[in-house]
Each structure stands twice: as C-alpha cells, then as structure tokens.
Amino acid sequence: MSPIHAVPCPRCGMQVAWSSENKYRPFCGERCKMIDLGQWATEAYRVPQAEPADPGEQNPETPS
Numbered sequence: 642m643s644p645i646h647a648v649p650c651p652r653c654g655m656q657v658a659w660s661s662e663n664k665y666r667p668f669c670g671e672r673c674k675m676i677d678l679g680q681w682a683t684e685a686y687r688v689p690q691a692e693p694a695d696p697g698e699q700n701p702e703t704p705s
C-alpha cells in the first residue's frame with residue numbers, strides 16, 4: 642500500500658530503497674557504509690577529548 646521510500650546514499654547519492662531488507666540503509670551497500678564508518682572513526686581520533694586552554698591567549702599584561 643505505502644510507496645517505497647527512497648533515500649539518497651550519504652556517500653554516493655544513489656537512491657536507496659529504505660526497507661527492512663536493506664541492512665545497509667541509508668547506504669546503498671556495504672562498501673559505502675564501511676567508508677562512512679571509517680571516516681567517522683578517523684574523525685573521532687582527530688578530535689581531542691579535552692583541549693587545554695591555549696597559553697597564548699592568557700596574556701594579562703604585555704611586557705613592554
């Protein structure tokens with residue numbers, strides 16, 4: 642009854658049928674899903690957990 646809902650793959654933009662049969666949704670397939678997950682992991686490593694205050698900003702008095 643309900644029309645098939647299609648979503649564009651976040652990686653390649655291909656229209657993907659959003660169904661319970663598609664276990665890679667919203668990706669078009671395993672490849673795009675793995676690529677995207679890989680990028681997430683890479684970015685997670687790049688983001689520091691807690692960055693200390695930049696010492697260069699704490700400059701109450703400039704020695705003259």
Ligand SMILES: [Zn+2]
Binds near residue numbers: 650652673
């Ligand atoms: Zn794709």
